[in-house]
Every structure is written in C-alpha cells, then in structure tokens.
Amino acid sequence: MNKxxxxxxxxxxxxxxxxxxxxxxxxxxxxxxxxxxxxxxxKRLPEKGGKFIQMEDEIASLCAIIGASLTGHKxxxxxxxxxFSLMQEALSYAVMTEIPCVIVDVxxxxxxxxxxxxxxxxxxxxxxxxxxxxxxIIALTASNHQDIFEVTVNAFNLAETxxxxxxxxxxxxxxxxxxxxTIPEKGKLELVQxxxxxxxxxxxxHPYLPREDGRLPMSDFGDVHRYNVTGLVHDMWGxxxxxxKAAYELLRHLVDKIENRANKIAMFKEYHMEDxxxxxxxxxxSARSSLHVVEDRRIRGERLxxxxxxxxxxxxxxxIREKCADxxxxxxxxxxxxxxLHEVKLSVDRPDRVFLANRIDGVFITPLDIMNILRLIQxxxx
Amino acid sequence: MEKCRxxxxxxxxxxxxxxxxxxxxxxxxxxxxxxxQSQSYGAAARGGATRSDVIISESDIHYPKVVQPNILVCxxxxxYHKFYPILRPGGLLLSDRRYVQTSRKVDxxxxxxxxxxxxxxxxxxxxxxxxxxxxxxxxLIDTVTPDSILKVLKTRIPNxxxxxxxxxxxxxxxxxNESGV
Numbered sequence: 416m417n418k419x420x421x422x423x424x425x426x427x428x429x430x431x432x433x434x435x436x437x438x439x440x441x442x443x444x445x446x447x448x449x450x451x452x453x454x455x456x457x458k459r460l461p462e463k464g465g466k467f468i469q470m471e472d473e474i475a476s477l478c479a480i481i482g483a484s485l486t487g488h489k490x491x492x493x494x495x496x497x498x499f500s501l502m503q504e505a506l507s508y509a510v511m512t513e514i515p516c517v518i519v520d521v522x523x524x525x526x527x528x529x530x531x532x533x534x535x536x537x538x539x540x541x542x543x544x545x546x547x548x549x550x551x552i553i554a555l556t557a558s559n560h561q562d563i564f565e566v567t568v569n570a571f572n573l574a575e576t577x578x579x580x581x582x583x584x585x586x587x588x589x590x591x592x593x594x595x596x597t598i599p600e601k602g603k604l605e606l607v608q609x610x611x612x613x614x615x616x617x618x619x620x621h622p623y624l625p626r627e628d629g630r631l632p633m634s635d636f637g638d639v640h641r642y643n644v645t646g647l648v649h650d651m652w653g654x655x656x657x658x659x660k661a662a663y664e665l666l667r668h669l670v671d672k673i674e675n676r677a678n679k680i681a682m683f684k685e686y687h688m689e690d691x692x693x694x695x696x697x698x699x700x701s702a703r704s705s706l707h708v709v710e711d712r713r714i715r716g717e718r719l720x721x722x723x724x725x726x727x728x729x730x731x732x733x734x735i736r737e738k739c740a741d742x743x744x745x746x747x748x749x750x751x752x753x754x755x756l757h758e759v760k761l762s763v764d765r766p767d768r769v770f771l772a773n774r775i776d777g778v779f780i781t782p783l784d785i786m787n788i789l790r791l792i793q794x795x796x797x
Numbered sequence: 798m799e800k801c802r803x804x805x806x807x808x809x810x811x812x813x814x815x816x817x818x819x820x821x822x823x824x825x826x827x828x829x830x831x832x833x834q835s836q837s838y839g840a841a842a843r844g845g846a847t848r849s850d851v852i853i854s855e856s857d858i859h860y861p862k863v864v865q866p867n868i869l870v871c872x873x874x875x876x877y878h879k880f881y882p883i884l885r886p887g888g889l890l891l892s893d894r895r896y897v898q899t900s901r902k903v904d905x906x907x908x909x910x911x912x913x914x915x916x917x918x919x920x921x922x923x924x925x926x927x928x929x930x931x932x933x934x935x936x937l938i939d940t941v942t943p944d945s946i947l948k949v950l951k952t953r954i955p956n957x958x959x960x961x962x963x964x965x966x967x968x969x970x971x972x973x974n975e976s977g978v
Contacts, residue, residue: 420825420826422818422821422822422825422826422832532837532838532839533837588835588861591835591836592833592834592835592836592861593818593821593822593833593834593835594825594831594832594833594834594858594861595825595831595832703859703860703861704859704860706859707859707860710859779862781860781862781864782860783864
C-alpha cells in the first residue's frame with residue numbers, strides 16, 4: 416500500500432485537495448452533508464498556520480472569504496443547498512469584483528431544508544443562475560475521491576487564472592462515502608499561484624485594467640496600493656461608473672473570459688466511447704451507477720458508452736455535440752428533474768433522441784433503475 | 798476472491814457504522830484490497846435505524862451501495878425485519894441472540910451469537926459491543942485478518958481503551974469460531 420493512501424470520506428478528499436492547492440483561509444457555517452469539510456479544516460488549517468473561522472451564517476461566510484482573498488489568500492467555504500441560497504448575493508459580488516474563491520456545495524435533497532441526509536443533484540442550475548445579472552461561472556463536480564481531490568485542486572487553479580468564484584458541486588453520496596484516496600506527492604499536480612502586479616509602490620495601479628491576455632494582476636489589499644472595490648459597474652480604477660462603454664466592456668469581459676474558454680475549462684472522462692451506439696451522460700455520484708451499467712452491458716456485447724462530466728459550467732456544448740454525433744440514443748443520468756438534460760438537448764443535433772434517467776426521491780439511483788429506462792428507450796419493454 | 802457485499806444494520810449508537818468503517822479501512826490499508834463504505838441514516842443520531850454498506854473487492858467498485866448483500870449483520874429486531882428479505886440466497890446472516898428473534902426460515906447460513914450478553918458478562922461495557930460483532934464477523938469470513946483490524950483500532954482508539962477493544966475483538970472471534978459454521 417502507498418503510504419499516502421487514506422481511507423476517507425469524499426468531504427475529506429475535498430479538504431486534502433484544498434490544502435494541497437494552498438488553501439490558507441476558510442470561513443463557514445456547518446451544514447449537513449458538508450459538515451466534515453469544516454470539521455476537518457478546523458483542525459488542519461491552524462496546524463499549518465492558516466485561519467479557520469466559524470461564522471454566524473453563510474452570508475457572512477462567503478463575505479469573509481472574499482475579503483481574505485483580496486488580501487492575497489487562497490480561500491474556500493463549504494455549505495449545502497440552504498446555505499448556498501444565502502450565499503447568492505455575495506456570489507454575484509465576487510463575480511463582479513473578480514475575486515478568486517472556491518465555494519463547495521455538497522448537495523442534499525431540496526427545495527428548502529429538504530432531506531439533509533440524502534443525496535441530490537438539484538443545485539446544478541442554482542450554481543449557474545442562482546445569483547442575479549448576466550454573468551459566467553465555473554462549476555465542477557466529481558464522482559470518486561481521487562477525482563474530488565484533483566477537481567478541488569483545479570478549482571483553486573481556475574479561480575486564480577480567471578479571477579472568479581468557482582463552485583464545487585459535490586453530493587451527499589460521494590461526500591459521505593468512504594473509499595481510498597492516494598494523495599499525490601508535492602509538485603505532481605500543477606498549482607496556479609496568484610498573478611500579482613509588478614507595479615511598484617507610488618506608481619499608478621489600475622486594478623481593473625485587463626492585460627492583453629485578459630488577465631488582471633492583483634495587488635494584495637492593504638499592501639502598497641490603495642484602490643477601490645465595488646459591486647457597482649466600475650472603471651479601470653475600480654470606481655463606480657454608469658458610462659455605457661464601461662458597462663458594456665465590463666460585462667463582456669466578465670462573460671467572455673470564461674465562456675470563450677469553455678473548451679479549455681472543460682474537464683470530462685470517457686468510457687467505451689469509441690463505438691458507442693447509446694451514450695450515457697452523467698456526473699457526480701450518478702456517474703458511478705452509470706459506469707456500473709456501461710461496464711456490465713459491455714461484457715454482454717452492448718455498445719454503451721459514458722461521458723462523465725466534471726465541468727458542468729460553462730457547459731461543454733461543443734464537446735457534447737461532437738461526442739454524441741454518431742449515437743442512436745443519448746441518456747442523461749442525474750439526480751434531479753433534468754437540469755443537465757436541458758443543456759444536452761440544446762447541444763446535440765437531434766434533441767428528440769435525448770432521454771432522462773433520474774431519481775428524485777432521495778434514493779441514490781441504482782444500475783437497475785438505469786437499465787429499466789434503457790430497456791424502455793430501446794423498445795424492449797419493462 | 799469473490800466480491801464481499803456486506804450490510805451492517807442496527808440502531809444509532811450501537812457503533813454499526815464505526816464497525817463497518819474499521820472493517821473497510823483494514824481491507825484497504827492492510828490487506829491491499831479495494832473497499833467502499835457508505836451509510837444511510839435519518840436526522841436522529843441515537844436510536845434511529847442505521848445501515849452501513851461495505852463492498853470489499855480486488856477490482857474497481859463503481860456503484861457503492863449494496864443491493865443484495867451476501868453478508869448481513871443485524872443488531873436489532875427492526876433491522877432484521879427490514880433487511881433479511883434482501884439477503885442473497887445462500888448468504889450469511891449474523892445476528893445478536895439477545896436483540897434479534899429470527900422468526901422466519903431464511904435461505905442462508907444463520908448465525909445467532911449471544912454477543913451482547915457475552916460482552917456484558919466478560920467486559921461489562923456496551924461500548925465494545927460493535928467490536929465484538931466485528932470479531933465474530935471476521936472469524937466467519939476470511940477477508941480481513943484480526944491483525945489488520947487491530948492495526949486500525951490502534952490508530953482510532955485512545956490507548957486507555959485499546960485493551961478493552963482487543964478483548965472484545967478476541968471474544969467475538971472466539972464466539973464466531975464456536976458457532977460451528
């Protein structure tokens with residue numbers, strides 16, 4: 416056995432990934448099924464000189480990490496649906512002010528307080544459009560602990576690269592289950608560090624003037640440069656502006672920096688796609704049941720394939736269209752009423768051939784559930 | 798080895814989930830096997846119905862829950878009634894004689910062991926009931942050795958309580974061996 420192998424919960428795998436990425440500030444308000452993230456960071460962060468704060472609620476939690484990020488720290492908060500709802504206001508502030516941060520939503524059954532101890536994938540559209548105003552967002556997910564670790568590291572990298580909040584949409588099933596995680600040696604995974612300005616003290620620093628490549632070098636707030644940060648439409652100095660040109664350019668910048676790089680940001684895995692007649696598309700815990708079905712049916716000679724999405728937003732439409740071009744059927748497997756189904760239908764050439772296999776009763780979708788729906792699609796009866 | 802699909806069931810506070818975790822962790826860290834452990838429970842931490850699933854295998858495990866266990870452990874009557882119908886024919890049912898009255902004929906190796914009573918008699922602390930159960934279980938299935946379980950216990954249990962847990966584990970192994978299955 417590798418000495419770096421641990422037998423832990425998915426929530427702990429997320430903690431390990433965050434620490435590997437350099438997390439040094441966490442503020443949160445514990446909520447099932449994300450509590451273990453706060454629990455473990457409360458112990459681990461102070462050990463490495465980082466800060467852990469339990470806040471009065473989720474609104475304050477996100478606000479606190481936004482502030483800490485601005486001073487130069489790698490930050491994260493963790494919650495579940497009800498808390499994520501409270502975070503929506505500050506989320507759009509982080510989008511507008513372009514402050515890197517990572518928000519974990521370990522999804523449970525909803526709406527409202529729903530079913531705390533059961534899994535769901537009902538917050539997919541909330542991650543995309545839960546907050547107000549035109550904007551782009553990055554949301555990632557994973558189905559096993561090794562991937563949770565890597566996707567978490569990548570979330571920090573993307574947050575720094577694009578100066579944006581990144582949402583990690585995990586679920587109760589992977590969050591609470593235990594399986595092996597092998598932590599990579601230091602240096603094995605690439606880490607993106609904060610791009611800081613080279614502008615010296617006493618020289619004009621324009622916090623919101625993008626470089627040619629679209630990136631905005633930051634200056635640690637409270638250090639040598641004084642500048643303004645506001646949720647209002649702002650100019651390159653960060654001061655409020657209602658100039659149409661400033662508003663247009665800012666909004667385009669906020670959306671384009673992410674949407675124009677959707678293919679680059681897209682993380683996904685493929686299984687048996689080379690000659691697949693029927694393509695399953697899934698993500699998070701549901702991808703485990705889907706993979707079980709695909710492996711099982713392949714043994715019997717059925718040409719099934721699986722695309723496991725790890726990047727949910729920006730939705731990788733081009734990739735889905737291309738991968739599904741030769742398939743007879745596409746089946747989206749998810750634990751909601753069809754939130755990614757809708758995106759897949761918009762992406763493919765033949766939306767009438769896209770079907771949904773789902774469960775919304777709090778029970779984790781089984782391979783048999785998927786098989787039953789597959790038989791219906793194939794006209795084999797129930 | 799054949800895939801080992803275990804359902805542990807009982808009541809919140811009996812240590813059912815802890816026992817499942819220890820077994821799965823021992824399989825991964827000390828037997829070089831793959832394992833997945835999951836659980837389902839309600840909002841009540843103590844007294845509610847509890848279930849934990851463990852799959853131990855040499856290969857990858859995708860779907861992490863157990864639909865049809867080949868090993869079922871029941872520590873309450875309620876758990877027994879709820880879960881005995883899902884036991885795979887020819888599987889193993891381990892139950893505690895004090896808490897579970899096996900009322901129906903099940904197509905399984907039914908092993909009823911007075912684990913609770915023995916723990917109370919020889920150790921006097923209910924807290925190690927789950928470890929005694931784990932001892933009985935590993936003596937009935939040859940997947941994880943007592944040594945591997947001990948290694949995990951050492952990392953999870955304060956030194957002062959280690960002896961008591963060792964005693965409970967050995968007691969369970971002895972009871973399992975004596976059950977003659």
